Amino acid sequence: QVQLIESGGGLVQAGGSLRLSCAASGGAFGIYTMGWFRQAPGKEREFVSAITRIGIATYADSVKGRFTISRDNTKNTVFLQMNSLKPEDTAVYYCARRTGAYLGGTSYPSDYGPWGQGTQVTVSS
DSSP states (O other): OOEEEEEOOEEEETTOOEEEEEEEESSOOTTSOEEEEEEOTTSOOEEEEEEOTTOOEEEOTTTTTTEEEEEETTTTEEEEEEOSOOGGGOEEEEEEEESSTTOOOOSOGGGEEEEOOOEEEEEEO
16 A cells, blocks of 8 residues: 655745655556646645656746756656745645556646555645
């Protein structure tokens, strides 16, 4: 059974940086696209970024140029480097695995599963 565990969240001032990690265990990793999503209080879960098994990355317009997704298939880990953080980036950040192997990235939460438990990111102004 696949388990995803996020880490790296915290409290940071606007303009600061954080690096999130998502470690996968219990299943195949290198053949799946991995995604990052976030959910702010009272809002729906939204797409942040995804990376295919061969490293093709996609980003939401709101984070393009500020966030960078990467993966290390030897360590079964996906990362999200977040720079120039803004208060509107405040949310719980989740990583998720694409539902099928060898599929590309999408921005729809329903195309992903399983999910991690999430890590809180809070950006103060």
